[in-house]
Amino acid sequence: MIQSDTVRNTINFVLFQAGWFACVLYPGLPAVGFVLLLIGFHLAFISQHRMAELQFIGAGAVIGGVLDGVWFQTGILDDGTGSVELTPVWLIGLWAIFMTTLSHSLSWINSRAWLPFVCAPFAGPFAYWSASKLGAVELPDQTMSLVALAVGWLIVFPALLYLRKFLYPELAR
Template sequence: MRSLANFILFQLGWCVAVLYPGTLAALVLLGIVAVHLLLISAFPLRELRFIIMVTVLGSVLDVVHRTSGVLDFPGYVGAYSEGMIPLWLVMLWAVFATAVNHCLYWMRNYRVILFGLPPFAGAFAYYTAEQFGAIEIGHGLLGILAIAIGWGLVYPLMVRISIWLESIEEAPLAEQRW
């Protein structure tokens, strides 16, 4: 049930972020993370540490994409907009982090899927977000390839971070996982 609830919240968060990118989306995504930590997570403090790590890692990846011209954000202006990513995207990384240890937990047991699926799924998610007008992908197919390579590198690293946190903190019951 936790994985299903997490999946629903993650999909809801992604849709809100892509359809209404901005401050409202960032607040809704923050609320989704809070609901997840309060109602779904069996180990909220450990998961909060993981969410922070993944959010930083994913945000750094998107800042690299932004500064290299792969990503742009229509209508994103302000003092910190140059070279940075919008807050709604940072919060979307936080919501995605919740999925790694819940609805996507199964992937860690299948190496082919762990390394093969994220490049396609990540690139497809960004491409879809572009179709809704939330982002713009620069450099055509090379931009999509850069996103795929980034996801191919960071997703397995996220799983390694998750495994590391599990090993240094209290061991979860098999039925609780995260």
């Protein structure tokens, strides 16, 4: 296990970015396999509480997958075919790799209680907008989609931090 917080956080950030780009540029099972390898590396070399973090990653992937599923069902997001019945597996992979950042490279967001409420409504929709520009998803009505995504992230991001703090306190620093 890597001892330096700075090195762990830097590697975590790089792993997340690699996973995000893999999923967005090559949405499908191969990208998810790559993300699983990245998460395995993360758990082996970065995580200090492997089982708790694995559970937290799983919980967040389910919560995020359900949220994305709602967005697909309501037309906030589209995959270009208009026929998504379940959340695409690559988006669940994205949620899983994102969850690794909450106790590492994004742990700074807990420094002020208001930060998650200010950052999430912008950062979350920006990620989906970026993915739409790279062709991974579509925002059928861009304004409505971005507003809905902002509201969703305003709720889910602080909820994930709350979940971590109270169910997995060893992960909260």
